[in-house]
Amino acid sequence: MAIDLVTRREWGARQPRGAYGRLSSTRGVKVHYTGGQVSPDIVGDHARCVALVRSIQNHHMDGNGWIDVGYSLLVCPHRKVFEGRGPNHLPAANGSGLNSGHYAVLGLVGSTGFTQPTDDVLHGILDAVEYLRDKGGAGDEIKGHRDGYSTDCPGGPLYAWVKRGAPRPGGGPTDPPEPHPSFPGRVLKYPPVMVGEDVRTWQRQMRRRGWDIDVDGLYGEASRDACRAFQREKGLSATGAVNRATWQATWEEPVT
Numbered sequence: 001m002a003i004d005l006v007t008r009r010e011w012g013a014r015q016p017r018g019a020y021g022r023l024s025s026t027r028g029v030k031v032h033y034t035g036g037q038v039s040p041d042i043v044g045d046h047a048r049c050v051a052l053v054r055s056i057q058n059h060h061m062d063g064n065g066w067i068d069v070g071y072s073l074l075v076c077p078h079r080k081v082f083e084g085r086g087p088n089h090l091p092a093a094n095g096s097g098l099n100s101g102h103y104a105v106l107g108l109v110g111s112t113g114f115t116q117p118t119d120d121v122l123h124g125i126l127d128a129v130e131y132l133r134d135k136g137g138a139g140d141e142i143k144g145h146r147d148g149y150s151t152d153c154p155g156g157p158l159y160a161w162v163k164r165g166a167p168r169p170g171g172g173p174t175d176p177p178e179p180h181p182s183f184p185g186r187v188l189k190y191p192p193v194m195v196g197e198d199v200r201t202w203q204r205q206m207r208r209r210g211w212d213i214d215v216d217g218l219y220g221e222a223s224r225d226a227c228r229a230f231q232r233e234k235g236l237s238a239t240g241a242v243n244r245a246t247w248q249a250t251w252e253e254p255v256t
């Protein structure tokens, strides 16, 4: 899938206040998060992503006194990639002395609220990385902001993914089976949309069982409907909510 770029004009970016430093290549890319509260509502409303990107630019220009938003590219949960400073321009977000080594890519996840990067966030970050390799001579490295700099950024979940080698999210039925994970301790249900690794784990197993659902970590209408149909098939109470019994059945019941 080609990168889904949101141009500066499209997101209503302010003009940079000065000329960017030039970069012809970097060792790679550093991944960032917002470090603040991101409302889970952005998952269902792209207009909120646009507003958040604009507020980040305002903060960087008016609060930090930078000439522009500090990131090279910014990625939202809709797998859209917002143009920041772009390829071949020095970013500002990696920390003093660290900007010429790596481009800076932000995933729109927070330290509270929306904290678990969905598959579309991860795909979007990799779309951004490939774009920077293609257009801006970015090298192979994918690192976190905290690598070589004292910060929590990019947060636990994103950093864990970076440390695993930043793989493209899979979830195909051909993936090797994973051992039966224990019940996460919360019932997965909709509405409202629930977000999390536990959702993704359940969806992946449903995919393996042959159900046609997205493995995106979002428990919404499609997951609920698949759950309900599965519960009917297995003679469970058809609530559309993954409680402990349904979770167990998803691994233990034979596929019919």
Ligand SMILES: [Zn+2]
Residues within 6 Å of the ligand: 031, 032, 033, 093, 145, 151, 153, 154
């Ligand atoms: Zn950062």
Ligand SMILES: [Zn+2]
Residues within 6 Å of the ligand: 045, 046, 047, 049, 050, 076, 077, 078, 079, 080
């Ligand atoms: Zn969005």
